[in-house]
Amino acid sequence: MAVMTTVQALNDALGLMMAEDHRVxxxxxxxxxxxxxxxxxxxxxxxxxxxxxxDTPLSESAIIGTAVGAAMVGMRPVxxxxxxxxxxxxxxxxxxxxxxxxxxxxxxxxxxxVVRTACGGGFGGGPHHSQQVEGWFMNVPGLVIVxxxxxxxxxxxxxxxIEDDNPILFLEHKALYxxxxxxxxGKYRVPLRQAKVVRExxxxxxxxxxxxxxxxxxxxxxxxxxxxxxxxxxxxxxxPWDHDTVLHSVRKTGRAVVVxxxxxxxxxxxxxxxxxxxxxxxxxxxxxxxxxxxxxxIPFSLPLxxxxxxxxxxxxxxxxxxxxx
Amino acid sequence: xxxxxxxxxxxxxxxxxxWRVRKFELALEREFKRGKVPGMLHTGLGQEATLVAVAHxxxxxxxxxxxxxxxxxxxxxxxxxxxxxxxxxxxxTGVCSGKGGSLHSADVTxxxxxxxxxEGSFMVTALGVGxxxxxxxxxxxxxxxxxxxxxGRGEWHESLNLASxxxxxxxxxxxNNGYAISTPVAFSHATGDLVEFATAYKIPAVQVDGxxxxxxxxxxxxxxxxxxxxxxxxxxxxxxxxxxGLFSGEFRPKEEVQYYMEEHExxxxxxxxxxxxxxxxxxxxxxxxxxxxxxxxxxxxxxMESPQPDPAKATANVYVxxxxxxxx
Ligand SMILES: Cc1ncc(C[n+]2csc(CCOP(=O)(O)OP(=O)(O)O)c2C)c(N)n1
Ligand SMILES: [Mg+2]
Numbered sequence: 001m002a003v004m005t006t007v008q009a010l011n012d013a014l015g016l017m018m019a020e021d022h023r024v025x026x027x028x029x030x031x032x033x034x035x036x037x038x039x040x041x042x043x044x045x046x047x048x049x050x051x052x053x054x055d056t057p058l059s060e061s062a063i064i065g066t067a068v069g070a071a072m073v074g075m076r077p078v079x080x081x082x083x084x085x086x087x088x089x090x091x092x093x094x095x096x097x098x099x100x101x102x103x104x105x106x107x108x109x110x111x112x113x114v115v116r117t118a119c120g121g122g123f124g125g126g127p128h129h130s131q132q133v134e135g136w137f138m139n140v141p142g143l144v145i146v147x148x149x150x151x152x153x154x155x156x157x158x159x160x161x162i163e164d165d166n167p168i169l170f171l172e173h174k175a176l177y178x179x180x181x182x183x184x185x186g187k188y189r190v191p192l193r194q195a196k197v198v199r200e201x202x203x204x205x206x207x208x209x210x211x212x213x214x215x216x217x218x219x220x221x222x223x224x225x226x227x228x229x230x231x232x233x234x235x236x237x238x239x240p241w242d243h244d245t246v247l248h249s250v251r252k253t254g255r256a257v258v259v260x261x262x263x264x265x266x267x268x269x270x271x272x273x274x275x276x277x278x279x280x281x282x283x284x285x286x287x288x289x290x291x292x293x294x295x296x297x298i299p300f301s302l303p304l305x306x307x308x309x310x311x312x313x314x315x316x317x318x319x320x321x322x323x324x325x
Numbered sequence: 326x327x328x329x330x331x332x333x334x335x336x337x338x339x340x341x342x343x344w345r346v347r348k349f350e351l352a353l354e355r356e357f358k359r360g361k362v363p364g365m366l367h368t369g370l371g372q373e374a375t376l377v378a379v380a381h382x383x384x385x386x387x388x389x390x391x392x393x394x395x396x397x398x399x400x401x402x403x404x405x406x407x408x409x410x411x412x413x414x415x416x417x418t419g420v421c422s423g424k425g426g427s428l429h430s431a432d433v434t435x436x437x438x439x440x441x442x443x444e445g446s447f448m449v450t451a452l453g454v455g456x457x458x459x460x461x462x463x464x465x466x467x468x469x470x471x472x473x474x475x476x477g478r479g480e481w482h483e484s485l486n487l488a489s490x491x492x493x494x495x496x497x498x499x500x501n502n503g504y505a506i507s508t509p510v511a512f513s514h515a516t517g518d519l520v521e522f523a524t525a526y527k528i529p530a531v532q533v534d535g536x537x538x539x540x541x542x543x544x545x546x547x548x549x550x551x552x553x554x555x556x557x558x559x560x561x562x563x564x565x566x567x568x569x570g571l572f573s574g575e576f577r578p579k580e581e582v583q584y585y586m587e588e589h590e591x592x593x594x595x596x597x598x599x600x601x602x603x604x605x606x607x608x609x610x611x612x613x614x615x616x617x618x619x620x621x622x623x624x625x626x627x628x629m630e631s632p633q634p635d636p637a638k639a640t641a642n643v644y645v646x647x648x649x650x651x652x653x
Contacts, residue, residue, distance in 0.1 A: 025460070051460065057490075062449045062483035069453020072438060073388075075460065077453070096443050097450060106422040107642035108433040142643050165645035193647075 001182040009151035009183045010040045010116075010172065013158035014078065016187050018048050021076060024162060025052040027063055028080030028116075037082050038118055038177055060086055064093035067113040068101065068167075076162060077113050084119035084133045084171065091136070098167035099142035112165045114158070120173040120211055120261060121309055126300040132210075132262035132293070134238055137169055138271060145239035146192060147171040149213040151181040153236060156190030164192055171238075173210040195242035197249065201231035204319055205249040207272055208259040209235040212291075212310055216259055219315045228323060238268055246272065247280050254285040257318045259310055264292035286325035289318045331539075336604050337613065339381055339538060343373040343592050344617040346397030349406070352625050353396065353413060361629065363415050364426055369394040370568035371536075372500060374591035376401065378541035378563075379468055379498050382549045388436040388454050388467035390447040393428055394500065394567065395440070395470050403435040410624040416631035423634040436465070445475030448484035455493030455558075466494040466552045474505025476514050476522060485526040485560070492557035496548055497523065499560065500535065502567040507576055523560035535563030536591040539598065565591075 004012065017024045025048075026041055032055040035042030045053040056063050060081055067077035081087050087094065094115070101111045121130035134145050144166045148154040154172070161168045198213070199220050206216040213234045220230035231249050235241045250256045256276050258269040273288040294308040331339075350368040357366045369376055372394055380401035383389065391398045396413065400406040404420055412419025413427045420432050421439075431439025438454060441447040447469065454467045475481055476499070488495045499519050503510055511517030523530035529551060533544040541563055548559035566585040570576050587593075599605050640649040 057486070059449075059483040059487060061446075061480050062452055062487050065446070065449025065451075065480065065484075066453040066456055066487070069438070069450040069455070070457035070460075071453070072450070073454050073457040073461070075453075075457045092443055092446055093449065097441060097446060101439075102645060103643050104421065104425045104429045105431040105433070105439055106424045106638070108421070108431055109438070110645055112645075141649075144644070 001184055003180050004151050004183040005178050005180050006148070006151045006154045006172070007039050007177045009155040010158055011042060011044070012183065013155040013162075014041060014044060015047065017159060017162045018044065018052060020187070023074060023076045024078065025054065025075065026078045026080065027054040027056055027066060029056055029058060029082050031055060031080050036080060038174070040116070040172070041080070060090035061093050064090040064098065064113075064115065067115070068093060068098050068111050071111045071113045072101065072109045078162060079113060079115045081115060081117040083129050084117040085128045085131045087117060087133055087136070094137070094143065094167075094169070095140050099140050103142055110165050111167045114161045114168045114170050116170045116172060118174050118177075119171050120175055121298050121305060122175055122211070124300060124302050124305065125298070127297045130298040130305070132260070134171065135262045135267035138239055138266070138268060142167065143239065144168045144192065144237065145171065146236070147173070147209045147238050148236065149176065149210050149234050150179060151183050153190050155183055156188050157192070157236065159187060160189045160192050163189070171210065175211045190236070193237045193240065193242055195233050195235045195237070195245040197231060197245065198234050199230070199232040201229035201253065203229045203253055204231070204255040204257065204322060205246070205253045206230055206232045206257050206259060206315070206319070207235065207246055208232070209238055210261065212259045212261050215310070215312045215315055219312050219319065222316065223319060228319070230319065241268075241272065243275055243279070246276065250276050250280045251283040254283050255322050256288045257291060257315065257322055258288065259291045259315055260293075261309060262293055263295050264290055265295055267292060286322045289322050291315050291318045333604055335381070336599060337609070339377050339542070340595055340599065340610065341613045341617060342377045342380065342401055343538065343595060344614055345400070345406070345621065346373040346376055347592060348617050348621040349396055349400070349410070349624075352621050353410070356414075356625060362413055365428070367393040367427065368567075368569050369397050371585060371591070372502065372565045372567055373397065374538040374541050374595065375498070375500055375535035375563040375565050378538060378545045379470070381542060382545040383468060384465070385435055386465045388438055388465060390438050390451050390467065390469045391430070391440050392444070392470045392472055392500070393440060393442065394472070396427065398470065399430050399432070399437065402432070402437050404432040404437065406620070407624040407627040411628040411631045414628040414631070415633070416628055417634045418627070418631040422638055424638060438467075445471060445478035445480050448475070448478065448480045451495050452484055452487050452491070452493060455488065455495045456491060459493060464553060466496055466549065468496040468498055470498050470500060472505065473499065473501040473503070473510045473519060474508070474513070476519050482522070485523055485528060488558040489526045489528050494552045495558040496552055497528070497558065497560040499562045500565060501562050502565050504577070507571055518562070520560060520562045528558050528560045530560035530562065532562045532564060535565030536585070536589050536594060538591060538595045
């Protein structure tokens with residue numbers, strides 16, 4: 001199996017899908033000859049031309065609106081929003097258009113679009129290039145949010161997302177772009193709306209996704225040497241997320257910590273912990289805890305940014321608190 | 326006698342369609358006041374000539390994005406009027422099963438892509454329809470019905486710019502009725518002549534009297550021919566006037582109201598023209614009015630008698646391929 005970075009795995013998925021299905025096309029800023037700000041579309045322009053790897057101006061509403069309109073007449077657009085933070089400029093198109101087209105016209109139209117975007121902090125990107133935006137979209141019926149944590153899933157999930165008939169926000173964490181992993185050649189799918197148990201354990205369940213998933217795995221490894229057996233779940237699809245896998249695990253371990261880089265209030269972790277409390281209360285030996293970003297914008301200063309984002313220490317402290325409850 | 330290549334039959338059809346728009350809206354307004362039509366009411370009263378000019382210039386496979394004053398266009402595009410009326414009543418037999426209503430009525434069978442009640446937002450959705458069809462090699466065009474007020478939206482300008490750059494088959498029908506709710510056009514935009522925006526984006530653009538049916542029709546025909554020839558987008562500013570003032574009442578100057586309701590009223594203008602040119606007899610026009618009355622009332626009757634949507638519809642078609650209940 002080839003070893004690839006997440007960027008290469010995503011690029012591979014796009015190339016495969018464009019070659020296989022003439023309805024698939026990409027649009028976004030500097031995705032053509034330049035290959036995208038992070039190189040995800042590199043080489044596709046040469047292979048498929050500027051019609052299908054379409055550069056746009058800084059017109060984010062038009063990028064998403066174009067994707068939705070094209071999808072309504074049978075195309076399968078993959079839009080790139082360079083940084084997730086910029087999605088505020090096309091929020092209306094995502095929330096009031098893409099996510100509602102199927103419902104409000106009672107099934108007559110579909111909006112099978114994929115909106116890829118680079119998210120996440122930890123590199124000094126500051127307030128407008130670092131955010132996790134899933135919380136902005138948790139309350140949007142009709143929208144699906146997919147968030148891979150490694151190259152294998154990135155490719156398989158992107159293929160599944162392009163094939164899916166729902167509008168999908170596809171989050172690519174910048175800290176994972178250069179992460180390497182084994183990726184099979186050719187086409188394969190990673191199913192949407194299915195979480196994955198990435199490490200088995202019996203004492204506590206850690207639920208996370210994207211970059212913090214790796215922090216959870218590192219903490220689980222450390223805890224193992226201290227005699228605590230942690231199960232780690234990668235949600236992979238974070239809206240709507242896979243209740244069954246999480247509840248099954250929590251019913252076994254009786255404890256849960258939910259970790260998400262986005263701010264705590266009203267976010268993904270809030271929803272996960274609420275569902276655990278509603279559905280698995282009688283299995284719980286301790287309250288569910290959340291480890292999330294603080295209720296602040298992302299500061300530019302690296303030491304300040306470190307203070308507000310979740311990390312291994314904060315996760316470990318939360319786990320120990322739950323274990324000792 | 327025929328005018329600018331219009332047969333007598335078409336003259337009569339257009340005249341009839343103006344009445345269909347008028348009587349549809351009047352009936353709707355009446356039922357709204359009786360509490361039979363839920364939600365908010367916007368009507369296209371006073372803008373019939375513009376709507377009919379556009380409708381008669383499009384083919385069935387052409388697309389439309391109708392705005393909140395386009396009830397008439399919804400059925401003129403080909404959807405049975407009873408299904409439109411039922412939709413506005415929120416009934417099961419409506420074109421969107423009662424889930425869209427006045428501000429969100431679409432019909433995939435006639436390429437009506439639906440209103441978006443976030444006014445102006447579909448300016449950018451239209452780019453995708455135009456681009457998609459262009460990539461698929463289709464020769465259809467898509468008409469966007471958009472009010473003067475929406476010229477303040479960023480989407481408006483993103484759309485004009487990219488339609489021009491990408492040479493998309495989009496007909497921008499800017500319905501300039503002078504006001505956005507209460508705000509006069511020239512108060513909020515750098516120019517009261519909205520064509521100037523289009524011209525700045527290098528889109529061919531004209532201004533036309535939207536209450537003059539034949540002038541509006543002719544301008545639309547020229548625009549459509551331009552787009553069908555593969556020359557890219559076209560922009561028409563239809564200068565018109567809506568009867569509906571504010572929900573709370575009339576706010577516009579008396580003389581202005583009188584001018585548009587009496588002297589420059591689109592149906593009586595069309596009628597005067599047809600009679601002056603000797604194209605039809607007065608009795609024929611009266612018969613048309615009566616027939617339309619019956620047709621529209623039958624739609625109202627249908628809407629009234631239709632059942633409410635099945636409760637299962639509340640959670641249907643949120644996602645493609647899976648149910649809302651499955652994870653709640
Ligand atoms: C984005 C957005 N802002 C505000 C409104 C509320 N609103 C509804 S109609 C309207 C005025 C629209 O004016 P115009 O486009 O000129 O259309 P008209 O009603 O005059 O035909 C406003 C402000 C809205 N629906 N959407
Ligand atoms: Mg107006």
